[in-house]
Amino acid sequence: MAQRPSRPRRPWSLAGQLLVLLLVMVAVLVGAGVLLAYREAARASEDAAREESTAVAVAVARMPDVQQALRSDDPTRRLQPLAERVRTDTGVDFITIMAPDGTRYTHPNPEQIGGTFLGHRGPALRGQIFTETYTGTLGPSIRAVVPVHHGDEIVGLVSVGITVEAVTAELNERLGPLLMLAGAVLAVGIAGSWLVSSRLKKQTRGVGPAELARMFSYYEAILHAVREGLILVDADGRVGLCNDGARALLGLPETPPEGTPVAELGLPDPLADALTSTRPRSDEIHVTDDRVLVVNTSQVRSGDRPMGNVVTLRDHTELEALTGELNTVRGFAESLRSQAHEAANRLHTVVSLVELGRTEEAVRFATAELEIAQQLTDRVVGAVAEPVLAALLLGKLAEANERGIELVLEEGAAVDDSLIGDHGIAPRDAVTVLGNLVDNAMDAAVQGGRTPPRVRVDLRGEGGELFMRVSDNGAGVLDTEMVFRRGWSTKSAPGHGLGLALVGQVVRRYRGSVDVRNDSSGGAVFTVRLPAGVRS
Structure with missing residues (x-):
């Protein structure tokens, strides 16, 4: 029987690893805290034992009864009851009163009386008070040794001590509350770690650090690609x-x-x-x-x-440019259609005049129409040497004629092809500016309600700049500061408000200037200057 393939073991999630890390950190910190607190408590207990032993030894050494007894014939008879009474009252473990040579006069164990004191006596014999930890007849103890003076003479020594076992027992009594406090801190730390881990698990959705790093690398590569x-x-x-x-x-x-x-x-x-x-x-x-x-x-x-x-x-830049070119081509197509329509009407008129026998009138009519069209074409081509702008103006003239708008090219308009080209103003940008200005002017003239609607265009090359001025006899512009912002339009239908924004974009790119004002008749006048060869 084939064995089922074992499923790969999923690595720990980031939240799980963080939980373990936090628990270890909390346990280490609490353990270190308990250890340090225990050591501090032990040191404090030893210091307290030294201070207590010293205080009791000094007090006993200064008792007049002790000084008198040490100079009597039988010091033990008077000192042993006194020492035991003080020991019982103060809670110390032993009070040993001895001769300068170390012979004991008192001891908690009467059998040790008369023996030699186990410990150091040198500093006390020199008149100093000192403490030490020494192992005597009662085991290791913390003791203080104090000299007893009679005038300038040292007549005896007093040693008071507390056994290490007693100090340890007192320390163990403090250990219980300390462990309880440590347990409470550990419990709070565990609870806090669990809350942090749960929060992180919710945020990371249980994903492990390696997977998070891999996802981050993938996403960053995708974002930059x-x-x-x-x-x-x-x-x-x-x-x-x-x-x-x-x-x-x-x-x-x-x-x-x-x-x-x-x-x-x-x-x-x-x-x-x-x-x-x-x-x-x-x-x-x-x-x-x-x-x-x-x-x-x-x-x-x-x-x-x-x-x-x-x-x-x-x-959307290239697409918008292509859209503008497509609109221009569409305008040309509409112009050709309009011209073809007008040509068909004129041809029908000529044919009808011929059929009616009015041949001379037919010739005069056809000749007059041809002269008007040719004069208009010659004027535009003569004034604007750049073929793209000339074609644009011819298309706009045909469109204006079809819409009943009088489109006038100002006298003296002249633009040579040196300003427009690879080293000057891009033909596409010139068409964008002029085409949008003329389109907006024709719409404004029609909406203005004046008869006839009129648009005037002036094109010149002045001092290395392309000068374009387009005016209309419409209602004018109410807010000259907002016209070049995207979305501004006088038309209520959606989809407008981009043409003048593109004009402003071209002007900024060439570091040119644009001026908008209303003339005395109320119509709007747009003036644009584009320096040649300053394209940014």
Whole structure:
């Protein structure tokens, strides 16, 4: 019978390892604390025993009865009862009164009376009080030896001691409360460790440190590999994470902006507001100095508490440029369709005049229409040498004619092709600016309600700059400061408000200037200057 393959043993989770580590740390700290407290208590007990022995020995040595008895013929008869009484009252283990040569006059064990004192006497014979730990007839003891003076003469010595066994017994009595306290601290430490471990387990979902490290490496590699921008903004409006794609799209320095407030990144106000907004944003178009971005934001919440926003950025610049070119081509197609429609109408008129026998009138009509169209074309081509701008203006003229708008190219307009090209202003940027200005002017002229709606265009090359001025006879601009912000538009239908923002982007990229004002008749006048060869 085949054996079932054993399942690989899952490594301990980070929370489990932390719990074990905390328990070991708590146990070591509590054990070390108990050991240090025990040693301190032992030292304190020994010091107390020395102080007590010294105090009792000094008191006995200064008793007049002791001094008199030591000079009597039978010191033991008078000193033994006194010594035992004091010993009993003070709780010490022995009081030995002796002659200077060490002969005992008193002892708790009467059989030891008359024997020689076991211990050092030298310092006391020199008039000093000293303590020592010595093993005598009662075992190891902490003792004090004090000289008894009669005038300048040392007539005897007093030794008072407490056995080490008694000191240890007293210390053991203190050990119980100490162990109880240590147990309480250990229990609190275990409970705290368990709470911390449970919290960490909930946060890490039971994942081990190796798996966490591997996941972090994978996620960090993914974040820096994707071209799309990803930004994490915390609840305080600070950048928590910013990948390489986001830094490139927003034009941020190579230094990681983590921890920097969004307001200090130098972004346009609408874009900064979108990054920190609590309201979700979906596929919003935002314009920076050199890019068109699609922004999506989603709020992250932990329970009922907001944690911040996840923001994704996609580059829409090339697509917007292609869209603009497509709109231009569509405009050209509409112009051709309009011209074809008008040509068909004129041809039908000529044919009808011929059929009616009015040949001369048919010739005059056809010739007049051709002259007007040719004059208009010659004027545009003669004034604007750059073919892309010339084609754009011809398309806009046809569109204006179809919409009933009078589109006028100012006298003296002249642009040579030296300003536009690889070393000057990119044709795409010139078309973006002029096309959007003319489109907005035609819409404003129609909405203004004046008859006829009129748009005037002036193009010039002045001092290495491309000068463009577009004016209309519409209702004018109410807020000249907001017109170049994304989303501003005079149209109520959705999907507008990007054209003038792109104009502002091109102007900033060329370090040019743009001026918006209302003329005396109330219409809006847009003036743009683009230096050639200053593209950033």
